[in-house]
Amino acid sequence: ALLWGIEKALTPQDLAGRRVLVTAGPTQEAMDPVRFLSNHSTGKMGYAVAARAALRGAETTLVSGPTALDTPAGVQRVDVVSACEMYDAVVSRAAEQDMIVKAAAVGDYRPAETAAEKLKKGEGELTLALARNPDILAELGRKKRPGQLLCGFAMETQSLLENAAEKLRRKNCDMLVANSLRDAGAGFGTDTNVATLLFADGRRETPPLMSKEALADVILDRLLAMRQARA
Amino acid sequence: ALLWGIEKALTPQDLAGRRVLVTAGPTQEAMDPVRFLSNHSTGKMGYAVAARAALRGAETTLVSGPTALDTPAGVQRVDVVSACEMYDAVVSRAAEQDMIVKAAAVGDYRPAETAAEKLKKGEGELTLALARNPDILAELGRKKRPGQLLCGFAMETQSLLENAAEKLRRKNCDMLVANSLRDAGAGFGTDTNVATLLFADGRRETPPLMSKEALADVILDRLLAMRQARA
Numbered sequence: 507a508l509l510w511g512i513e514k515a516l517t518p519q520d521l522a523g524r525r526v527l528v529t530a531g532p533t534q535e536a537m538d539p540v541r542f543l544s545n546h547s548t549g550k551m552g553y554a555v556a557a558r559a560a561l562r563g564a565e566t567t568l569v570s571g572p573t574a575l576d577t578p579a580g581v582q583r584v585d586v587v588s589a590c591e592m593y594d595a596v597v598s599r600a601a602e603q604d605m606i607v608k609a610a611a612v613g614d615y616r617p618a619e620t621a622a623e624k625l626k627k628g629e630g631e632l633t634l635a636l637a638r639n640p641d642i643l644a645e646l647g648r649k650k651r652p653g654q655l656l657c658g659f660a661m662e663t664q665s666l667l668e669n670a671a672e673k674l675r676r677k678n679c680d681m682l683v684a685n686s687l688r689d690a691g692a693g694f695g696t697d698t699n700v701a702t703l704l705f706a707d708g709r710r711e712t713p714p715l716m717s718k719e720a721l722a723d724v725i726l727d728r729l730l731a732m733r734q735a736r737a
Numbered sequence: 738a739l740l741w742g743i744e745k746a747l748t749p750q751d752l753a754g755r756r757v758l759v760t761a762g763p764t765q766e767a768m769d770p771v772r773f774l775s776n777h778s779t780g781k782m783g784y785a786v787a788a789r790a791a792l793r794g795a796e797t798t799l800v801s802g803p804t805a806l807d808t809p810a811g812v813q814r815v816d817v818v819s820a821c822e823m824y825d826a827v828v829s830r831a832a833e834q835d836m837i838v839k840a841a842a843v844g845d846y847r848p849a850e851t852a853a854e855k856l857k858k859g860e861g862e863l864t865l866a867l868a869r870n871p872d873i874l875a876e877l878g879r880k881k882r883p884g885q886l887l888c889g890f891a892m893e894t895q896s897l898l899e900n901a902a903e904k905l906r907r908k909n910c911d912m913l914v915a916n917s918l919r920d921a922g923a924g925f926g927t928d929t930n931v932a933t934l935l936f937a938d939g940r941r942e943t944p945p946l947m948s949k950e951a952l953a954d955v956i957l958d959r960l961l962a963m964r965q966a967r968a
Binding site for chain 2: 540542543545615623630632638663687
């Protein structure tokens with residue numbers, strides 16, 4: 507805490523007075539008390555954004571799915587497990603935020619029913635009915651108030667930039683961070699990231715391979731610049 | 738390594754010359770490069786058995802699904818992801834083992850097809866076809882050679898002991914460790930465990946609540962006693 511205070515004192519407080527909400531990690535969608543559907547997100551990118559936002563002076567809330575990571579200093583962390591829990595935690599806190607960075611890899615589907623007791627296995631095949639989870643980013647885009655900035659993430663293995671541009675528009679984002687799982691140095695569990703930033707005005711920017719902390723600063727820089735350009 | 742050498746020198750080497758194989762952790766069953774089916778196992782119980790076996794002098798192999806745990810000193814670790822990979826890693830090493838402790842929570846089902854690219858989500862419901870995974874414990878029971886000892890685990894939320902006794906018989910185990918997810922101090926992620934040990938001759942034993950390390954020693958004690966009674 508002392509070291510963090512010193513590091514903060516040495517960091518320009520260019521986000522002081524801003525409220526930033528970040529989501530991170532995977533969600534887990536329960537089939538029963540034992541089994542679940544999930545994904546390979548480790549939460550590192552979102553945690554890096556939250557850590558940097560707090561160091562730069564923002565009042566920072568991190569809504570996190572299950573991860574093995576420590577809470578960054580200065581960050582208010584809210585733990586959730588499922589996509590429905592994340593939806594409630596995020597949407598209920600959205601109105602008061604200046605910037606929302608939705609880095610979590612939220613499960614698109616959940617088992618249509620969750621069994622209260624462990625399911626007994628049978629012989630042969632089984633079909634699992636999956637229901638669509640609520641779309642958090644779309645809801646944030648619909649409810650975005652004037653001046654609020656919304657940054658989404660897209661992770662694809664193919665047709666990344668076309669899908670990302672379409673997602674940016676459809677979800678009413680101001681900025682979208684597009685990650686390819688196929689790029690060396692990018693993706694789940696790595697400490698570095700390669701991403702293309704897409705902006706609502708059509709601009710695109712591809713920073714070089716850098717640490718997730720450095721990329722977090724670039725993301726926050728771009729959001730802050732948009733905020734200042736509008737003010 | 739020095740401290741471990743000292744601890745080992747102070748530990749009776751009652752498993753010297755024995756080969757022990759332990760499985761631990763969950764498996765992950767891929768839907769696509771991003772999504773998977775898994776379970777809440779952290780691997781702590783199996784890692785404790787492997788650690789204690791190595792300290793007691795056994796030549797110890799640990800076949801582990803994805804966990805956040807460090808490899809115990811003196812243990813040969815083999816990493817796998819899916820149930821099919823675990824099946825191959827275990828069955829190919831089974832013949833030379835004196836004791837096999839199958840503590841892993843192996844996924845019973847996998848997606849019938851794994852997509853090479855990330856699946857695009859659609860609107861509304863989806864059904865996921867699941868295929869049964871090979872039954873590792875049953876295969877080990879079928880191939881068990883004279884003198885080899887096989888210990889399985891059962892984790893249930895209801896009818897635990899009836900299901901465990903039936904599993905012990907059906908899978909040709911010598912011993913089965915039955916855990917209830919409903920007991921305080923037992924189950925996923927805890928450092929303690931409450932379990933009932935069931936034996937092929939019908940005996941049952943319920944040690945008091947204890948650390949997973951202490952329960953690991955009890956499990957190894959009982960296997961060693963069976964081995965010595967038969968010799």
